[in-house]
Amino acid sequence: MKKTWNGLAISAAAIVVVYLLLHALGGREATAVLSGAAPLDARGALGVLYAGAHLALVALAPILALAAALRAGLERLVAADSASSVASRDASSSG
Amino acid sequence: MRRLGLTALSLVLAALVWLPCLHLVYGRDPDASFSAERVTPRARALAARHLALWSDPDARAREVARMRATNAEWDFMGRTFLVLALANMAAHDPPGSPERARALAAIDAIVEETLRLEEERGHQHFLMPYGRYGGWKADGRSVFVDGEVALMLGARRLVEERADWRPLLAERAERIVRALEGGPVLSGESYPDECWTFCNAAALAALRVHDALDRTDHGDLARRWLETARARLVEPTTGLLVSRYAWDGRVMEGPEGSSIWMVAHCLALVDEPFARDQYERARRELAIPALGFGLAREWPRSLPGHADVDSGPIVPGLEASAGSSGLAFLGASTFGDRAWLRGLQASLDLAGFPVEDGEGLRYAASNQVGDAVLLYAMVQGPLWAKVREALR
Numbered sequence: 001m002k003k004t005w006n007g008l009a010i011s012a013a014a015i016v017v018v019y020l021l022l023h024a025l026g027g028r029e030a031t032a033v034l035s036g037a038a039p040l041d042a043r044g045a046l047g048v049l050y051a052g053a054h055l056a057l058v059a060l061a062p063i064l065a066l067a068a069a070l071r072a073g074l075e076r077l078v079a080a081d082s083a084s085s086v087a088s089r090d091a092s093s094s095g
Numbered sequence: 096m097r098r099l100g101l102t103a104l105s106l107v108l109a110a111l112v113w114l115p116c117l118h119l120v121y122g123r124d125p126d127a128s129f130s131a132e133r134v135t136p137r138a139r140a141l142a143a144r145h146l147a148l149w150s151d152p153d154a155r156a157r158e159v160a161r162m163r164a165t166n167a168e169w170d171f172m173g174r175t176f177l178v179l180a181l182a183n184m185a186a187h188d189p190p191g192s193p194e195r196a197r198a199l200a201a202i203d204a205i206v207e208e209t210l211r212l213e214e215e216r217g218h219q220h221f222l223m224p225y226g227r228y229g230g231w232k233a234d235g236r237s238v239f240v241d242g243e244v245a246l247m248l249g250a251r252r253l254v255e256e257r258a259d260w261r262p263l264l265a266e267r268a269e270r271i272v273r274a275l276e277g278g279p280v281l282s283g284e285s286y287p288d289e290c291w292t293f294c295n296a297a298a299l300a301a302l303r304v305h306d307a308l309d310r311t312d313h314g315d316l317a318r319r320w321l322e323t324a325r326a327r328l329v330e331p332t333t334g335l336l337v338s339r340y341a342w343d344g345r346v347m348e349g350p351e352g353s354s355i356w357m358v359a360h361c362l363a364l365v366d367e368p369f370a371r372d373q374y375e376r377a378r379r380e381l382a383i384p385a386l387g388f389g390l391a392r393e394w395p396r397s398l399p400g401h402a403d404v405d406s407g408p409i410v411p412g413l414e415a416s417a418g419s420s421g422l423a424f425l426g427a428s429t430f431g432d433r434a435w436l437r438g439l440q441a442s443l444d445l446a447g448f449p450v451e452d453g454e455g456l457r458y459a460a461s462n463q464v465g466d467a468v469l470l471y472a473m474v475q476g477p478l479w480a481k482v483r484e485a486l487r
Contacts (some may be wrong), residue, residue, distance in 0.1 A: 008102070028459050031448045034408060035417060037161050037169075037462035051446070051460070058445065059117060066109035067102070074101045 005071035012064035019053040022046065027053070118387025121444040125436040129428050131476025134184050134194075138473040141466060142184060142198075143455030145177055148463070149201050158463050168239075169464040171221035174205050175243040175297075176467035179478065182250035186477035190255070202251045209244065210263075222286065230287035232342040233274060238283030239291065241270045242298030249304035253481050261309065268305045271298045272316065280327050280344035281320045289347065292328065292336045293354040295320070296361035303364040304478075307485035317365045325369075333395045334376050351400070352381045352393045352419025356426035360475075363429055364482055374430045381423070382435060383415055388445065389438025390415035391423040421465050424472035429479075443469070 027050025032038040034051060128137040148155050162169040181198040188195035212220055219226045221240055245267035248260050274283025275298070282290040283298065299320060302313040327344045328337050335350035336358055355377045362370035380395040393409065393416035394400040409416050420439065427436045443449075448459035457466055 005105075008105070028448050028450065031460040032462065034460040035462040035465055036165050036408065047460075051448075054448070055446070058120070059114070062113045063106065063109045066113055067105040070105040070108055071102055074105060078097075078101070 005068040005075065008064045008068035008071060012061045012068065015056045015061040019057045022050045022053050114386055118441045121441040122387060122437060123440055123444060125433050125440055128440060129436055129473050134187050134474055137456065138470060140451065140456035141470045141473065142180065144457045145467065145470065146197060146201055147454050149204060162462055162464065167221055167223055169462065171243065173464035173467045174209050175247055176464065176471045178202050178205055178247040179250050180467060180471040180474050182254050183474040183477050185254045199255060206247050206251060226286050228287065231284060232288050233277050233284055236270060236274065237285050238271060238274045238298050239285035239294040241267050242294055242301050245271060245301035246297060246304065249301055249308060250478055252308050253304065253478055264305055265309065268302055271302060275316060275320065278342055281323045284342055288342050290340050290342060291354065292338055292358050296358040300361035300364045303486065304482055307482040321366055321369060332397055333380050335380065336373060349398045350395060352391045352416055353422055356422040360425050360429045364479060371430055374426050377426065378435065381419060383413055384438060387438060388442045389435050390442050391419040392416060393419045421468050424469055428472040428475055
């Protein structure tokens with residue numbers, strides 16, 4: 001079975017990477033644009049992107065990471081359930 | 096299809112677990128920042144950055160230019176809020192202590208520079224450009240400038256007397272009285288044919304400070320102002336004071352978050368029950384509680400408006416305003432609303448982008464005036480208590 005939870009975990013990791021990248025580019029300082037004390041130029045755009053990435057980091061990435069763990073657990077449960085159904089079907093057909 | 100269902104279920108469950116917990120990550124105890132009994136380490140760290148700015152002329156010039164490029168008022172209000180904050184801090188520190196001496200020296204430098212700039216560049220230097228276009232109904236003086244200058248002079252003198260500032264405060268108080276008494280609704284203009292409750296409430300607070308310091312009595316004027324405001328300046332659906340009106344009392348703009356929190360704070364010196372009622376109404380109309388976070392709207396739900404220089408950016412969907420949310424700290428701190436302070440602080444720590452380094456604390460998404468308001472909210476209490484005590 002394809003591991004769907006991988007996609008969730010990769011998305012969470014991608015948010016972390018984007019955030020760290022914007023942080024390294026000086027995004028935190030550039031958020032001054034949010035107070036209206038700096039123009040919405042390239043640096044201002046960096047600040048807006050950084051703010052978005054920060055919110056994604058604290059609100060979305062943990063949800064994606066948790067969902068990946070839950071999804072992996074659910075996949076195992078479903079796989080175990082399917083295996084036991086197949087086994088009991090095999091047992092009843094051979095009996 | 097089943098896979099998609101499992102993924103969606105996982106996402107929903109994860110969101111249900113994480114989102115209600117998010118505020119716990121940012122849920123600092125408000126007592127660690129906001130206190131009328133002591134200066135908290137966080138307030139000291141925030142003040143350190145301001146004090147460093149005022150001891151570095153180049154850095155200050157850059158910050159002032161940055162703010163004036165958007166709004167000349169911010170330059171002036173940043174001074175007022177910082178002076179009020181430093182005066183409250185100095186009131187805590189024992190006489191002769193280096194912290195108190197440093198705060199008083201900074202206050203003196205700020206006020207003296209403000210008076211010099213006003214003298215050299217004109218009374219309208221701290222107003223937005225339309226303040227210079229003419230059309231004033233009275234004498235062309237702004238109660239915004241006179242009121243806040245008087246507050247700064249008085250705040251300094253409440254902590255430690257400066258005899259040479261006594262006539263300066265008396266002169267500003269006289270101008271405020273002339274402006275208020277001369278207006279059809281007992282209000283002075285902040286801009287040509289434009290009165291603001293923010294500025295008139297600050298001016299009234301300054302008169303009460305003057306009363307406390309110099310044994311004058313402006314109680315009757317304050318009472319009459321409140322009677323007039325109740326009759327002419329209260330918006331009927333919300334019961335909140337409007338923010339902007341013409342000199343003759345014609346309402347130009349209804350209640351606004353960026354005004355009402357400061358109005359309630361200032362009127363607490365004039366009529367505490369009325370001020371508290373305004374705060375509680377504003378809290379009901381403007382507060383946005385969301386998953387343990389706190390934000391404030393600029394306009395009541397029933398009276399929508401448009402983003403402007405006072406509201407700051409508006410968060411779409413939530414309708415939260417940077418200006419209103421920042422000044423809400425002052426309202427919540429004045430009226431001891433710890434629950435809301437906790438929520439507001441969680442939002443600030445989440446979206447204000449605090450920067451702590453060797454120079455102290457600041458919020459990257461804020462500016463000097465925003466940080467000064469926050470600092471004032473953290474330390475306010477001693478000055479208003481001194482005034483109330485003197486007027487008792």
